[in-house]
Amino acid sequence: MSLLVPAAEHLPDALASESTLRRFLHGLPGVDQVGAEARAATLATRSIKRESKRWALDMAVRMTDLTTLEGADTPGKVRALSAKAVRPDPSDPTCPSVAAVCVYGDLAGEAAAVVAGSGVHVAAVATAFPSGRASLAVKLADTRDAVAAGADEIDMVIDRGAFLCGRYGEVLEEIVQVKQACGPAHLKVILETGELATLDNARRAAWLAMAGGADFVKTSTGKVTPAATLPVTLVLLEAVRDFAALTGRAVGVKAAGGIRSAKDAIRYLVMVNEVAGERWLTPEAFRFGASTLLNDLLLQRAKQRTGAYAGPDYFTID
Amino acid sequence: MxxxxxxxxxxxxxxxxxxxxxxxxxxxxxxxxxxxxxxxxxxxxxxxxxxxxxxxxxxxxxxxxxxxxxxxxxxxxxxxxxxxxxxxxxxxxxxxxxxxxxxxxxxxxxxxxxxxxxxxxxxxxxxxxxxxxxxxxxxxxxxxxxxxxxxxxxxxxxxxxxxxxxxxxxxxxxxxxxxxxxxxxxxxxxxxxxxxxxxxxxxxxxxxxxxxxxxxxxxxxxxxxxxxxxxxxxxxxxxxxxxxxxxxxxxxxxxxxxxGGKAANIVFDDAPLDQAVEGIVNGIFFNQGHVCCAGSRLLVQESVAEPLLERLKQRLATLRLGDPLDKNTDIGAVNSAAQLERITELAASGDAEGAVRWQPECPLPDRGWWFPPTLFTGVSQSHRIAREEIFGPVLSVLTFRTPDEAVVKANNTPYGLSAGVWSEKGSRILWTAQRLRAGVVWANTFNRFDPASPFGGxxxxxxxxxxxxxxxxxxxxx
Amino acid sequence: MPDRLAVRKTYKLYVGGAFPRSESGRSYEITSAEGRFLANAAMASRKDVRDAVVAARGAFAKWSGATAYNRGQVLYRAAEVLEGRRAQFVDEVAASEGRDRDDAAGTVDAAVDRLVWYAGWSDKIAQIAGSANAVAGPYFNFSVPEPTGVVAVLAPQSSSLLGLVSVVAPVVVSGNTAVVVASEDAPLPAITFGEVLATSDVPGGVVNILTGRTAELAPVLASHMDVNAIDLHGAAAGAATDLEQAAAENVKRVLRRPDAEPDWRADPDPHRMLAFLETKTVWHPMGV
The missing domain is CATH 3.40.605.10 (Aldehyde Dehydrogenase; Chain A, domain 1)
Structure with a gap:
């Protein structure tokens, strides 16, 4: 491979050719599904109370990529969502902003206009999201368009077809080229683990993405079931932990799709804490891709603040 | 903090x-x-x-x-x-x-x-x-x-x-x-x-x-x-x-x-390493190691010993020792002063016989009977901590080079209650399981129990x- | 005076596939039930016990690792050879046990049939003693019987061949190896049975047969730390308690001495095989 691969310095042998890449990915330690699920289930029994719960709820808000990815999205919808991203709970000035607004590329400009100066990022899905079924040229153009429109984070999808066929070099090359097309924007690489089917594949795809220069590895598009699960996130967290041990570079993890309750979000934070470590307990290194999750986080924050159970009518539906 | x-x-x-x-x-x-x-x-x-x-x-x-x-x-x-x-x-x-x-x-x-x-x-x-x-x-x-x-x-x-x-x-x-x-x-x-x-x-x-x-x-x-x-x-x-x-x-x-038992937990170089780490932790630190079938001897293939131990130590550092009634506690109290004394004495013999003790930073409560999760490397078959049942949260780590050596070392004990084997290769799992002289063999898992599953030594x-x-x-x- | 002087057989021990004299150099006189001199049998010592256990331990890995089909064929072959030497065994059993020839012939036939019966169990015992266990989780869980190891057998004192075959076959068919103390007063059929085993593909060391004083040899076996189990059938009534206590030193599996001698001609059941089997349960996750 004649690619300029970001991780080449640390993985020179693995990236030497298509066959060495394959050997490397298949030489990664296997993942026993039952064991991984059991570990995730045990971590999910952690009981987070009082001040640690308050901290976790705020952190989860700060880690949220508030997302709308519908065919019916309009500028108005995106502007409303972006306003909420900046001030999720207008009744509570202590409530932090979310990490980013996540939209289709053509609406990135609408979002950027609203969040400008707030510190909230604009994430755009690109590369023929969600299927990824387009030529490389189209995917690169999609990416450049979104960046030009104001996105400073790009959520790309990998070519699952190529991955499942074993054409790993092709998948890697695409990631590398999209990364270049991103310019200064951060790149999140969506593995769509629900289509990769096994945890072994999830681990291999994560390494492929990290080798290609991903700033984040992301579980899912949200359009495929299953989306994010605790076990698959566990595997991604192990991968970024191991990659950091090898290269020193801490790649982030984004769990996207299917996380709807504050209780679930806290379980993910516990897992981040105990599997990857506290280096990942920041919005720079862990994200939730979610839409309805935010309101439950706000509801639980209010309960923690006031002591009374809150009701959904007191939080905005955007 | x-x-x-x-x-x-x-x-x-x-x-x-x-x-x-x-x-x-x-x-x-x-x-x-x-x-x-x-x-x-x-x-x-x-x-x-x-x-x-x-x-x-x-x-x-x-x-x-x-x-x-x-x-x-x-x-x-x-x-x-x-x-x-x-x-x-x-x-x-x-x-x-x-x-x-x-x-x-x-x-x-x-x-x-x-x-x-x-x-x-x-x-x-x-x-x-x-x-x-x-x-x-x-x-x-x-x-x-x-x-x-x-x-x-x-x-x-x-x-x-x-x-x-x-x-x-x-x-x-x-x-x-x-x-x-x-x-x-x-x-x-x-x-x-x-x-x-x-x-x-x-x-x-x-x-x-x-x-x-x-x-x-x-x-x-x-x-x-x-x-x-x-x-x-x-x-x-x-x-x-x-x-x-x-x-x-x-x-x-x-x-x-x-x-009693002195179970070997055998980790081959093709093991699912992260799950093996969990299995090792569950094998020896479950119930403070007060388990007759505890995986108290870790037998790890030399070619993966280093990465495995590194992961294991990282993992041990996350174990939470303390109030047994706290829902987040992983390691509770040692059951009695007498048992604590036995664990302490055997661990000291590990030091004296030349094994290397490692313990994560783990503050112990002032009252009650406690022993931190402990790992001994450089253990040989002749050490007391490799032969005697400690019945506490103390893991002895030994290495092997070939499957035959692993089985010989695993079976080299008067006990035969349980054993563990970790590998992604089905054929190797069955080969090993057949040769282990133990009543329960956990393959790619450890310390599982079920009323339908016969248990004994x-x-x-x-x-x-x-x-x-x-x-x-x-x-x-x- | 007969025209021709018979060539008498020397009865020795059967250890590790060979027929050594006792290391002690001792022998003792064996007489028929009526008191007629039959032979001098080797009188085994504790060192012969030691050698026999070493031989049995040495043979265990290969014998227990052989396919069940193979063990069944080997034992069936032994039955064939036993049948082929029927006349000799009828003579020996008749002389040793004081039976008439018809009765002795019936006993020998039963011994052949017993061996065939057990030979057929080799590849079936796992199917009645093993199981697939429905555990509450994503695991494949199965239990298989495995041989206990080296089993000491104090053979029945009265039934020199049929009793012997009835206690030895169930031990070895599942893959155990055996150190057998033959009937003290009627040991000759046991040694001749050793010749049957030696000439019928049974690997050396799988069955080792000692003759001598049960009271002298049994405690050595019961306390031997490399013997995994003991069948006390042929022990003296008053000796069983001491032997069991000695057996506890390494937690031997003990098949206790029965209160009354069984009818060896009756149909057997699998319990003698099951007494010398361990159950191994294996767990493995089921995932993708």
Whole structure:
């Protein structure tokens, strides 16, 4: 491979050719599904109370990529969502902003206009999201368009077809080229683990993405079931932990799709804490891709603040 | 200060109504011991006295065996099996209904984390009764002949590491097969068995079918040596097991023994490493290592020893030691001062014999009995920590180069209770599992238990099986 | 005077596939049930026990690792050879046990049939003693019987061949190896049975047969730390308690001495095989 691969310095042998890449990915330690699920289930029994719960709820808000990815999205919808991203709970000035607004590329400009100066990022899905079924040229153009429109984070999808066929070099090359097309924007690489089917594949795809220069590895598009699960996130967290041990570079993890309750979000934070470590307990290194999750986080924050159970009518539906 | 510090999340102990004193459970009622002796049972996490418990002497044991004999002859032995089954189903249901209470009590008396008593001990105890209840009216299909008969009165002596669960392992198959029982819980953990006695009252189990005599070694010896037993079942140390086997020499009393172990946990270079780390942790730090089948010898292939140990150490650093009632505690208290002394002494022998001790940063509470998770590297087969059962959270790490060497080292022990093997290669797993001289082999997992799964040892780890169809044999005239 | 002087057989021990004299150099006189001199048998010592256990341990890995089908064929072959030497065994059993020839012939036939019966169990015992266990989780869980190891067998004192075959075959068919103490007063059929084994594909060391004083040899076996189990059938009534106590030192599996001698001609059941089997349970996750 004649690619300029970001991780080449640390993985020179693995990236030497298509066959060495394959050997490397298949030489990664296997993942026993039952064991991984059991570990995730045990971590999910952690009981987070009082001040640690308050901290976790705020952190989860700060880690949220508030997302709308519908065919019916309009500028108005995106502007409303972006306003909420900046001030999720207008009744509570202590409530932090979310990490980013996540939209289709053509609406990135609408979002950027609203969040400008707030510190909230604009994430755009690109590369023929969600299927990824387009030529490389189209995917690169999609990416450049979104960046030009104001996105400073790009959520790309990998070519699952190529991955499942074993054409790993092709998948890697695409990631590398999209990364270049991103310019200064951060790149999140969506593995769509629900289509990769096994945890072994999830681990291999994560390494492929990290080798290609991903700033984040992301579980899912949200359009495929299953989306994010605790076990698959566990595997991604192990991968970024191991990659950091090898290269020193801490790649982030984004769990996207299917996380709807504050209780679930806290379980993910516990897992981040105990599997990857506290280096990942920041919005720079862990994200939730979610839409309805935010309101439950706000509801639980209010309960923690006031002591009374809150009701959904007191939080905005955007 | 960690970024994400978990606030204390203690389970409330109010659900348990401790009585200041407990009598013996004989013939369906709590009674005073003949000589009035008592002993104290203590919360190992705080050294607080939980209750005074009656100490049964020979006269009390005699009374309990007589009650069991009457119940066997008069009621239980002649009851329609389907009716016996229904009593056991009732017990299972009440254990589920009162699960939280049992879990809290078990953690108080034993020191084990509530996460384990809640998620393992109590649900498995209920499952055991549920499983064997179903056998009661199906015994002639169990493969022990067309008309298998109960033996009569069973004397059962159980250890302190899984007090309720061991009681269930003993009582459920014995009762299902039509025997009556005299159970002796361990002296440091008698309370859950006594709460179980209240459950037996709630389900209207006929008096004398189960009798519980509390006390220490002397009570156990009196029970085992009582001439009126048809069956003795013992779980505990190999040393005491041998004494019991000698005691019963020349008698017609049927005996099963579930004794100590020094299990090897073999990690091949193609293992799923992250799950292997979990299996190693679960293998030796589950229940503070107070587990006869604990994976106390890690045998790791040299080519992966370094990355594995690095991951293992990282993982050990995340273990949370402390208040057993805190729902986030991973490692609770050592059950007794005597046990702590033994662990401390054996660990010191590891230092003295040249192994290298590693412990994560792990502050210990001021009161109570604690031992931090401990790992010894540079251990050789001749070290005491590689040969003797420590029964504590201490892992000895040894290495091997070839599969043959792994098997030889794993089997190089007088024990043979359990073993673990980790590899992604099915053929290697089966090859290894076949050669391990151990009664339970966990492949790519460790410390799993199920009422349908036979459990028991080879060699000096004892004989007979508990669990499954095999577990019935100990209580039938097969 | 007969025209021809018979060539008498020397009866030795059967250890590790060979027929050594006792290391002690001792022998003892064997007479028929009527008191007629039959032979001098080797009187084994504790060192012969030691050698026999070493031989049995050495043979265990290969014998227990052989396919069940193979063990069945080997034992069936032994039955064929036994049948082929029927006349010799009828003579020896008749002389040793004081039976008439018809009765002895019936005993020998039963011994052949017994061996065939057990040979057929080799690849079936796992199917009645093993199981697939339905555990509450994503695990494949199965239990298989495995041989206990080296088993000491105190053979029946009265039934010199049929009794011997009835206690040895169930031990070895599942893969155990055996150290057998033959009937003290009627050991000759046992040694001749050793010749049958030696000439019928049974690997050396799988069955080792000692002759001598049961009271002298049994305690050595019962206390031997490399013996995994002991069948006390042929022990003296008063000796069983001491032997069981000695056996506890390494938690031996003990098949106790029966109160009364069984009817060896009656149909057997599998319990003698099951007494010398361990159950191994294996867990493995089921995932993708």
């Amino acid at each position: 960690p970024v994400f510090d978990y606030a204390p999340a203690p389970e409330s102990r109010d659900i348990v109504a401790l009585r200041p004193g407990y009598g013996l459970f004989v013939d369906g009622a709590f009674t005073e011991p003949a000589d009035g002796g008592t002993f104290k049972t203590v919360n190992p996490a705080t050294e607080e006295v939980l209750a005074e418990v009656a100490e049964a002497g020979p006269a009390d044991v005699d009374r309990a065996v007589a009650a069991a004999r009457r119940a066997f002859d008069g009621v239980w032995g002649r009851m329609r099996p389907a009716e016996r089954a229904k009593y056991l189903f009732r017990v299972a249901r009440v254990l589920q209904e009162r699960a939280r209470e049992f879990a809290v009590l078990e953690s108080l008396d034993n020191g084990k984390p509530i996460r384990e008593s809640r998620d393992v001990d109590v649900p498995l105890a209920a499952a055991h009764f549920f499983y064997y209840a179903g056998w009661a009216d199906k015994l002639r299909w169990a493969g022990f002949g067309g008309d298998p008969r109960p033996l009569g009165v069973a004397g059962q002596v159980i250890p302190w590491n899984f007090p309720l669960l061991m009681a269930a392992w003993k009582l459920a198959p014995a009762l299902a097969a039509g025997n009556t029982c005299v159970l002796k819980p361990a002296e440091t953990t008698p309370l859950s068995a006594l709460l179980l006695a209240e459950v037996l009252q709630q389900v209207d189990l006929p008096p004398g079918v189960v009798n519980i005599v509390t006390g220490a070694g002397g009570t156990g010896r009196a029970l085992v040596a009582h001439g009126g037993l048809d069956k003795v079942a013992f779980t505990g140390s190999t040393e005491v097991g041998k004494q019991i086997q000698r005691t019963l020499a020349g008698t017609r009393t049927k005996l099963t023994l579930e004794l 080879y060699k000096e780890s004892g004989f007979g099986r508990e669990g499954g169809r095999h577990g019935l044999e100990a209580y039938l005239d097969a």
